[in-house]
Amino acid sequence: MRLVTRLLSLLLACLLVGLQPACATPRTAQPVTAPKVIFFDVNETLLDLESMRQSVGAALGGRQELLPLWFSTMLHYSLVETVTGSYHDFGAVGTAALMMVAENNGIALSQEQARAAIVKPLLALPAHPDVREGLRALKEQGYTLVTLTNSSHRAVQTQLENAGLTGFFTRNLSIEDIQVYKPDLRAYRWAAEQMGVKPEDAVLVAAHGWDVAGAKAAGFQAIFVARPGQSLYPLAAAPDQVVKDIQALAEVLGKRP
Incomplete structure (x- = not known):
């Protein structure tokens, strides 16, 4: 239970990166x-991840601004994998995360299209x-x-x-x-x-x-x-x-x- 609590705390930290509460120093x-x-x-x-904006943006119907959301979703679910005792490699998690972002934004995207948008560009950064x-x-x-x-x-x-x-x-x-x-x-x-x-x-x-x-x-x-x-x-x-x-x-x- 303590391990799960610690991992969930770290997951929350990932999701809140960049938020600066006035009382937090x-x-x-x-x-x-x-x-x-x-x-x-x-x-x-x-x-440099900037070169991925074109491929991921194209997969998301030209929505390049969704790249940070995809990356944070990928990180989020990599931690879900750890907390639940499961494991898929980062490429598989990234593909799944991109499909989730697409679905949540009303964009049609197949698993093959998602993988193509991520794997080759990621390897060539x-x-x-x-x-x-x-x-x-x-x-x-x-x-x-x-x-x-x-x-x-x-x-x-x-x-x-x-x-x-x-x-x-x-x-x-x-x-x-x-x-x-x-x-x-x-x-x-x-x-x-x-x-x-x-x-x-x-x-x-x-x-x-x-x-x-x-x-x-x-x-x-x-x-x-x-x-x-x-x-x-x-x-x-x-x-x-x-x-x-x-x-x-x-x-x-x-x-x-």
């Missing part, structure tokens, strides 16, 4: 200590302009870089290859191995175990308030990348640092002892 962030491993979220943190130089600088500083994603192994490998980022990472970790989606705390603790580090010796870098909330609750340090349209959940622990992009991240961590 994030806890003060602490300075980042030099991590042994830097874990990176992939979609939106490293890869470009890196944000700041990513390669930022990752290169972090590697030169001696950091161990690892991806930690809700996408499947096959998907993230293809994404990184197509974006030209494979050479920067020591490992690519997918929750597919444990079939528990972030921000469940088990996902972060499992990742730390895989790399042989304590949670406090790791940092998660993410552009999503829900991911930062999960990492902090699991004992990680966390750095929020303030991509356009993203914000922190004000009732969760504050990240240890906020940066505008990955190049700024490299500058921040390059100054750590």
Whole structure:
């Protein structure tokens, strides 16, 4: 029961990201200590989702403004999968979520059309302009870089290859191995175990308030990348640092002892 309650709380955090109650003040962030491993979220943190607007918008009858709703619905139901002890890969959840958004907005969309609008474009996302130089600088500083994603192994490998980022990472970790989606705390603790580090010796870098909330609750340090349209959940622990992009991240961590 406590596990279900915790997961439902995290689900609510995801749904409320960006809402800023007047009485809510994030806890003060602490300075980042030099991590042994830097874990990176992939979609939106490293890869730019803007190129998906055309395919998803076309599938939704030209309603490109529904893309954020689709993404949040996909996240919502990935957590439903975890809470209920079920598992389908992120692509399947994303397809189902797109069909739900279409139905709720009176748009006719088949499963085949939904999958075509998501899977191929998602695998071909470009890196944000700041990513390669930022990752290169972090590697030169001696950091161990690892991806930690809700996408499947096959998907993230293809994404990184197509974006030209494979050479920067020591490992690519997918929750597919444990079939528990972030921000469940088990996902972060499992990742730390895989790399042989304590949670406090790791940092998660993410552009999503829900991911930062999960990492902090699991004992990680966390750095929020303030991509356009993203914000922190004000009732969760504050990240240890906020940066505008990955190049700024490299500058921040390059100054750590």
